[in-house]
Amino acid sequence: MHRLTLAVLAALTLCSARAADSRAAFLKLIDRPRVALAAEASAPTAKDGLAEIAFTYATEAGQRVPGILIKSAASTGRRPVVISLHGTGGNKASQRAYLSELARAGFVGIAIDGRYHGARTKAGKEAKSTEYVDAILRTFRTGKELPFFYDTAWDVMRLIDYLETRDDIDARRIGLIGFSKGGIETYLTAAADPRVAVAVPCIGVQSFRWAAENNSWQSRIGTVQAAFDAAAKDSGIAQPDGEFVHTFYTRVAPGLDREFDGPAMLPLIAPRPLLSINGEIDPRTPGPGLKECADAARVAYRAAGAEKKFVLQVQPNTGHKVNPESMTLAKEWFVRWLKP
Secondary structure, eight states: HHHHHHHHHHHHHHHHHHHHHHHHHHHHOOOOOOOOOOOEOOOOOOEETTEEEEEEEEEEEEEEEEEEEEETOOOOOOOEEEEOOOOOOOOOOGHHHHHHHHTTTTTTEEEEETTTSGSSSSSSSSSSHHHHHHHHHHHHOOOOOTTTTHHHHHHHHHHHHHHTTTEEEEEEEEEEEEEEEEHHHHHOOOOOOOOOEEEEEEEEOOHHHHHTTTTTTTTHHHHHHHHHHHHHHHHTOSSSSHHHHHHHHHHSSTTTTTTTTTHGGGGGGGGGGGEEEEEEEEETSHHHHHHHHHHHHHHHHHHHHGGGGGGEEEEEEEHHHHHHHHHHHHHHHHHHHHHH
16 A cells, blocks of 8 residues: 555656646747737627627737627626637637627626637638648648647637736636637646636547557548648658658647647646536547546646546537537536636
């Protein structure tokens, strides 16, 4: 029993050290020269007891992020906020219904357009994520930009900078939820930025390494298939395998399947409340890889004395979607920990 206890303590210490290294390395990787936020916000428009505000802010040279903010028209003082991140091919408007539900529950709800999505495309709309995929291929070829998850994580961190300047936001009570691509961006951002008080990554938590090593990468890669296929052609690879998947990730999102993979990043969120929602048969978040993430998180939460603050909600017989009952659970999670 004594040896077992020492082994557990050694594992916890190693996990903590690796987690700290991952945070520092991730922040160094995504860092870029900061510019003034230069935020602009519209006058509120009221409908059905809710007020909506359109806003923009700068995150770096040449990048302004458009967003929407929804709150109760009767809201006064500083309120807790929940940021909702869309998936591949989505946009901020796709989150409006959930933001409204959050606003009616006492939160301020916020959504932004991810890189090369929504108003951040030349067409000014979703455009089937073509520009996003094109940007990822450019990164593979040039090494410039990090549109595959990382740039939006930076944008969210700068969004939090902006929220700290608003007199209707309690910056100590910031929640973050995201779906698919947005779910990945949620756990990456929460791991990197302790100002995220509560995180709910949906259908995003996974081990990219496990998937690549176990021939289970096809569904996730399928979200950016055209970029992957062109990258393989550039590389003279006729039949891409897990080894080339690793090469692709290393070029477009360095460390995504290594030091910034789910099992490394989730522990960084402890002891803050973390609810991961996944589908039992979701091919984009294979079960064994998800288990590695959850096991690593449980070790960190146990070490922090916060075991009840981590919950893995696996939706039975469900693929890559979030069921209505899970959306309700997410809202209840925010209510429980952010106390609107």
